Amino acid sequence: MSSSSDRAILRGLATSAIFATLLLGGCGGSGSGTSDYTVGGTVSGLAAGAQVQLLNNGTDALTVAQAGTFTFPTALPTAAHYAVSVGSTPAGQACTVSGGDGAIGSANVANVVVTCADRAFTLGGAVRGLNATGLVLGNGADTLAVPAGSSTFTMPSAVAYLSSYALVVKQQPQGAACAVQGGTGTMPAADVANVVVSCSDQPFALGGAVSGLGAASGLVLANGSDTLAVAPLATAFTFSGGVLFGAAYQVVVQSSPAGLQCAVNNGSGSMPAGPVTSVSVACAPEVYPVGGTVSGLGASGLVLTDGRDLLAVPAGATAFTMPVQLPSGGQYAISVQTQPGSYTCAVSNGSGTVAGAAVANILVTCAQTAFTVGGSVSGLSSAGLVLDNGSDSLAVLANAMQFSMPQPVPSGAPYNVVVAAHPPVRSCTVTNGSGTVGSADVSNVQVDCAAGSESVLHLFPADPGDGATPYGSLTRGSDGNFYGLTAAGGASNLGTVFVMTPDGTESVLYSFGGGADGANPHGSLIQGSDGKFYGMTAGGGQFGAGVMFAISAGGAETVLHSFGSAAGGQYPYGSLIQASDGNFYGMSMSGGAYGLGAVFVIHPDGSELVVHSFGLNADGQAPAGSLIQGADGKLYGMTSAGGDYGGGIVFSMTLAGTETILHSLGAGSDGSAPAGSLLQASDGYFYGLTQSGGANAAGAVIKIDAAGNETVLVSLGSGSDGAAPKGDLLQANDGTFYALTSSGGANGLGAVVQVSLNGAESVVYSFAGGADSQTPTGSLIEGPDGTLYGTTSDARAGAAGTVFQIN
Incomplete structure (x- = not known):
């Protein structure tokens, strides 16, 4: 190895050792590697329920929901940079960070401080109608002078989030008054700009509503010296003089209209910064107490009533007053609701009408059990x-x-x-x-x-001047006596008007004389609304065709109308009725436009008008009975002939004469040839008698409704049954029908029959002739005690009829 190569190798080994050392130092721990550290701190001032989002280095996010400590979840290595900031602030708060920026050392970072505090927002709004200077607004100690003409305002001091505010008028402007709307609340996380300050020039109107005044005059209201006469029919009022802001007002009734009491509600207070329209004046009829005296009340438990309230009267009381007072014209009816124990109390003078004064004359008298x-x-x-x-x-x-x-x-x-x-x-x-x-x-x-038994009250004729042969029925007058007509007898043997007391004492009131006077009455009398009796004769009069007359209970007779002129009615055999219009209506056997009978009206002055003439086409002919007025106001009647089958008709007619044929009689076993009148019974149906027809050709009881639906309820004439009735039915106090038949019965001389609403019929009395008489052709009437009264005509030689009773 050359020296240069050795040096290169040594340099590479040294570099590798240094690099490894650096790697080991970065992992932390005594030579075993580097460490990571957290970043955190404290949060203060965060509002309850609020949240703040924090960021580290802009990406690591942490949401903090309450004040206290916080730590980011991501740790950082030594020498790494951190930068804490506020990501999002809570509503209504502002948050700041201090100590939030630096580099990671060899320990966790815990000294970052996040401080949150409430924000403050402005308070303001709109101003309307401010034309004067001097307006000062206040929110607590914060005040603002608002110049004239301003349309907006903002208070000088902002209001902290969630703090309450109450904006008021600290000082009113000169000559005006202002009121604040929406001026109180809790400050939200935004400026408040919806407060409205409304100003109006003074003074302000004072008024309200009026009820119950109607067309009455005389209501005068007063507010101090300011008075107002309220017009009739008014429903609102306003005083002419206004009231200054803050001044007291009190509306009172200075005088009420006659017969009314008026009271004020919401009538007093201090004038606000605007008109007052909430005063109400209620008027009602003036009321008076209702009461009286109590005597003999020795026990408790008495309760009086007038149908609208109750009054418990204590034992020993000597006077009482009902709780509810009544207006003039109000009706009262005091009665005992509950009797006191061991006593019975009765009320006298208990009902009447209040007449503009207190009622104090009612007497409650109590006695022992x-x-x-x-x-x-x-x-x-x-x-x-x-x-x-x-x-x-x-x-x-x-x-x-x-x-x-x-x-x-x-x-x-x-x-x-x-x-x-x-x-x-x-x-x-x-x-x-x-x-x-x-x-x-x-x-x-x-x-x-x-x-019961039958007895004869009077036998005609009792003396030479007495009446004879009564064909009609009796009429009970308002004096309790019975009045009737006879077709013959009297001074001229042309008929009479007679009166009979309930015990049978009879006397002739008037004898018909023929000529211009009437003659031969066949019907019955009616008592008019004026107390006089009215009737008709079948003969006599100016034209010899009968008259309508009036007669007093004392016997003074007046001929009101003579029948027979032109196309007028002739020969009336029935009776009159006084209709709801006060006029008299009746029928005549002949006369009219076709000579076959008529319906006529006679006015109280005696003038006659034929409202219907019978005989045209399938119309009825020859009406022998009388009319009735139904519950619907129409006239109802029958004719003895005419119609589709010649047996007469049942008809209705308006008072003006418009006729409706309801039913033609005489077909098959139907009733035929009625001589009497209809009766509207308690069930609303019409009932009548026919003198022939029926299953036995001896008469029938018919039932018909206002639409013309007719049935034969009873066929008369079988065996010893009554036959050939010529009068009317009577519905007595027991709800049952009673009638006379001119023949039939056990002796063949006539009978009294009884018929129920369901058609059950029986003979209750058979006439025997002789002193009992026979041949009753009229109708029965009922006295107040339930006794039935009637007449017989008895045309035998030497006999002239009776008045009889069954009791």
């Missing part, structure tokens, strides 16, 4: 029985076996139970009905009902 009065009932197969105990009344149901009067009777007081009304064709008697109440309920009163 009362007991019921009642007993047993037998033989009651239908409704219509009414029992009375003094002023106490009880309607007893059909088939009842027991009864108890509604009002109890105090101990020691008398009782007297009597029959006030009985079912038709039934007679009811009371046993043990009177006595004195002891210390228990009375339960031994006995009421026994049985079939």
